[in-house]
Amino acid sequence: MRTESPLLSTQDLKVYFYGRDKISRAVDGVSYNIHAGETVCLVGESGCGKTVSALSALGLIPSPPGKIVGGRIIFKGKDILALDDAAMQKIRGKQISMIFQEPLTSLNPVFTIGDQIGEAISTHEMIGPDALDNRCVQLLKDMGMPSPEQRLKDYPHQLSGGQRQRVMIAMALACNPDLIIADEPTTALDVTVQAQILNLLKSVQERASMSILYITHDLGVVSGIADRVYVMYAGLIVEEGNTRQVFGNAVHPYTRGLLASLPDREKRGQRLHNIPGTVPNPAYKPEGCPFHPRCSHVVKECKSVLPDMIDLDEGHRTRCPVMV
Amino acid sequence: MMEEPLTETPEILDGPQAPKQSRFVERFQLFNQNRLALVGLVIFLAFFITAVAGVVLTSGHDPVFNPAQVRLQEKLLPPFSRPNLETLKAHEAPTLGIYLLGTDDLGRDVFARMLQGAWVSLTVGFVAVGIAVIVGIFMGGLAGYYGQGGICYDQILSVLLFLSGVIFFLLGWVKLGCGLFGVGIFSFILSLTARGAKSNHFMPGWLRKTAFSFDTLIMRMVDIMLCFPSFFLILTVVALLPASIYNIMIVIGLTSWMGTTRFVRAEFLSLREQDFVSAAKALGVGNFRIIFRHMMPNAIAPVLVSSTIGIATAILTEAGLSFLGFGVPPPYATWGNILSDGKRFIFDAPWLTFIPGVAILIVVLCFNLFGEGLKDALNPKLRQE
Numbered sequence: 001m002r003t004e005s006p007l008l009s010t011q012d013l014k015v016y017f018y019g020r021d022k023i024s025r026a027v028d029g030v031s032y033n034i035h036a037g038e039t040v041c042l043v044g045e046s047g048c049g050k051t052v053s054a055l056s057a058l059g060l061i062p063s064p065p066g067k068i069v070g071g072r073i074i075f076k077g078k079d080i081l082a083l084d085d086a087a088m089q090k091i092r093g094k095q096i097s098m099i100f101q102e103p104l105t106s107l108n109p110v111f112t113i114g115d116q117i118g119e120a121i122s123t124h125e126m127i128g129p130d131a132l133d134n135r136c137v138q139l140l141k142d143m144g145m146p147s148p149e150q151r152l153k154d155y156p157h158q159l160s161g162g163q164r165q166r167v168m169i170a171m172a173l174a175c176n177p178d179l180i181i182a183d184e185p186t187t188a189l190d191v192t193v194q195a196q197i198l199n200l201l202k203s204v205q206e207r208a209s210m211s212i213l214y215i216t217h218d219l220g221v222v223s224g225i226a227d228r229v230y231v232m233y234a235g236l237i238v239e240e241g242n243t244r245q246v247f248g249n250a251v252h253p254y255t256r257g258l259l260a261s262l263p264d265r266e267k268r269g270q271r272l273h274n275i276p277g278t279v280p281n282p283a284y285k286p287e288g289c290p291f292h293p294r295c296s297h298v299v300k301e302c303k304s305v306l307p308d309m310i311d312l313d314e315g316h317r318t319r320c321p322v323m324v
Numbered sequence: 325m326m327e328e329p330l331t332e333t334p335e336i337l338d339g340p341q342a343p344k345q346s347r348f349v350e351r352f353q354l355f356n357q358n359r360l361a362l363v364g365l366v367i368f369l370a371f372f373i374t375a376v377a378g379v380v381l382t383s384g385h386d387p388v389f390n391p392a393q394v395r396l397q398e399k400l401l402p403p404f405s406r407p408n409l410e411t412l413k414a415h416e417a418p419t420l421g422i423y424l425l426g427t428d429d430l431g432r433d434v435f436a437r438m439l440q441g442a443w444v445s446l447t448v449g450f451v452a453v454g455i456a457v458i459v460g461i462f463m464g465g466l467a468g469y470y471g472q473g474g475i476c477y478d479q480i481l482s483v484l485l486f487l488s489g490v491i492f493f494l495l496g497w498v499k500l501g502c503g504l505f506g507v508g509i510f511s512f513i514l515s516l517t518a519r520g521a522k523s524n525h526f527m528p529g530w531l532r533k534t535a536f537s538f539d540t541l542i543m544r545m546v547d548i549m550l551c552f553p554s555f556f557l558i559l560t561v562v563a564l565l566p567a568s569i570y571n572i573m574i575v576i577g578l579t580s581w582m583g584t585t586r587f588v589r590a591e592f593l594s595l596r597e598q599d600f601v602s603a604a605k606a607l608g609v610g611n612f613r614i615i616f617r618h619m620m621p622n623a624i625a626p627v628l629v630s631s632t633i634g635i636a637t638a639i640l641t642e643a644g645l646s647f648l649g650f651g652v653p654p655p656y657a658t659w660g661n662i663l664s665d666g667k668r669f670i671f672d673a674p675w676l677t678f679i680p681g682v683a684i685l686i687v688v689l690c691f692n693l694f695g696e697g698l699k700d701a702l703n704p705k706l707r708q709e
Contacts, residue, residue, distance in 0.1 A: 062604055100606075107600055109622065120607050
């Protein structure tokens with residue numbers, strides 16, 4: 001473990017969604033740390049609470065029905081859950097910014113690209129119109145957009161998916177934030193564009209030395225970009241460690257299952273592994289370890305006691321006492 | 325898998341570019357494709373110029389066209405008839421040399437009166453719809469965006485205190501009124517400031533509970549307003565207030581905002597869930613700016629289209645009020661009261677009802693066509709690539 005304090009530290013975060021007659025425990029005690037200059041991946045199936053735990057760092061949980069019922073999020077030594085709306089607005093975009101999954105719908109259809117990138121800057125900085133234009137052009141150039149001056153006058157529907165995602169990244173980077181939360185930024189794109197966007201993110205990160213919290217369900221992407229990985233299941237972190245530890249030495253049956261279901265050259269011709277069952281409904285989670293109904297190594301204790309995280313290696317921790 | 329980049333980030337290329345046009349030119353071209361809308365626009369511009377010219381030409385001490393000049397010997401002449409110059413004094417003669425649109429029962433030149441009335445119709449249309457759209461957008465925007473936010477019992481209580489204070493004050497109980505007024509304002513501010521705080525020592529818990537949502541409040545207000553037979557509400561209000569064209573505009577405006585509110589709220593409910601709103605929030609943009617700068621332009625196109633039709637309705641309402649004798653007070657001409665004055669002579673002088681009727685029809689129709697064209701011109705997806 002590193003000794004300096006992390007840039008963002010989430011401690012035992014609990015986010016519940018209150019329905020008419022049930023409580024969905026979308027995030028149920030998640031802790032993760034992101035250090036300066038690091039790329040951290042949150043991995044897990046759809047509906048396991050990845051996006052919700054990231055959105056809470058920006059205070060963007062829709063409320064009602066959502067509510068942060070417990071835990072702390074420490075950003076640069078301050079608990080940002082205690083901040084009021086005005087203070088939170090100064091952090092959003094300026095210090096923590098976000099890239100969304102769907103570049104198609106994340107841009108406002110009635111404004112030009114230039115308007116939107118410009119707003120990202122002028123929301124947080126006093127800047128003249130000419131300087132603003134130059135900044136926008138420079139940002140688009142950094143994003144590898146061809147003929148940025150012309151693109152500024154385009155509307156979102158005139159750009160391709162990859163170009164739109166570049167614009168979204170440009171907006172996220174506009175104020176040089178310390179942390180970028182990327183919520184499956186490449187899921188809506190085809191594979192070649194996906195690779196370009198990932199390279200872009202990496203090069204930007206090296207240039208500006210910022211941290212990235214990358215949310216994905218694509219383990220291929222994770223192995224390519226992550227420094228450290230958190231595997232989430234049903235609102236809980238089930239395994240954490242650096243990329244080598246998690247990919248080479250996975251302990252938790254869920255992580256192993258995920259890795260085994262990756263296609264591989266050696267497994268050519270064989271059926272792909274799948275984990276039986278589905279993610280439990282966050283309103284009706286099983287007792288004990290939430291993974292036990294789908295687990296092939298289940299023992300009696302799994303059905304009654306939720307295990308704690310167990311330290312294995314330097315920074316490698318898992319939530320499965322059976323497999324250790 | 326991703327260690328080897330599949331492709332390099334492309335070099336910045338400057339390929340051939342499509343010629344770029346200004347937004348105004350683009351929109352105009354789109355508008356141009358809809359011939360009927362163009363006709364609507366042309367008639368609208370002609371109407372606008374006529375109305376402005378009408379004000380200039382028919383007002384002042386010695387107007388070019390005098391709509392109030394009475395010539396009893398020349399009454400009920402059909403259009404294009406020549407004045408009998410022998411019986412008229414020099415200043416009484418029509419400016420154009422003929423009665424272009426005939427004369428009414430007092431021998432007043434209908435052309436001059438129509439010119440004067442055009443301005444009233446135009447301003448009634450625009451001011452009334454302007455008020456309706458502003459109120460509608462504001463209410464609809466708040467209901468759609470803050471719809472989930474609740475109104476607590478303490479806020480209702482403070483508003484009631486405030487209102488009863490005002491009523492007592494007006495009834496002459498000055499001290500009691502002022503006291504209740506002050507307490508009402510104070511408790512309202514208190515209820516707003518205590519919002520985010522976890523504990524509030526001043527009030528019991530049940531007062532902090534949500535009574536109903538903000539959305540409910542506004543939409544039930546809309547329902548109540550819609551239940552009123554608004555034409556009769558307008559009649560009542562106009563009968564109570566001093567007869568003035570501005571009162572009529574305001575009353576028409578304040579009784580026709582409900583449609584816009586419903587429109588804007590419905591648009592906002594769907595826009596609020598869009599990713600670009602979350603994206604704007606994630607960039608640190610404030611609520612007010614999100615409502616009015618990010619969401620409103622997306623919701624404005626149907627509002628503008630419906631408001632062009634609203635202008636037509638407002639012109640008709642004013643004409644109807646004038647027809648019933650509740651409109652603009654007599655010496656001043658409006659299309660509605662020309663029509664209403666003419667109804668007594670409908671068989672002797674049909675042009676007195678026909679001319680203002682056709683004028684209203686054409687203007688209302690052109691606004692509707694114009695609105696249709698505007699809908700296309702404001703849609704960014706239909707713009708040229």
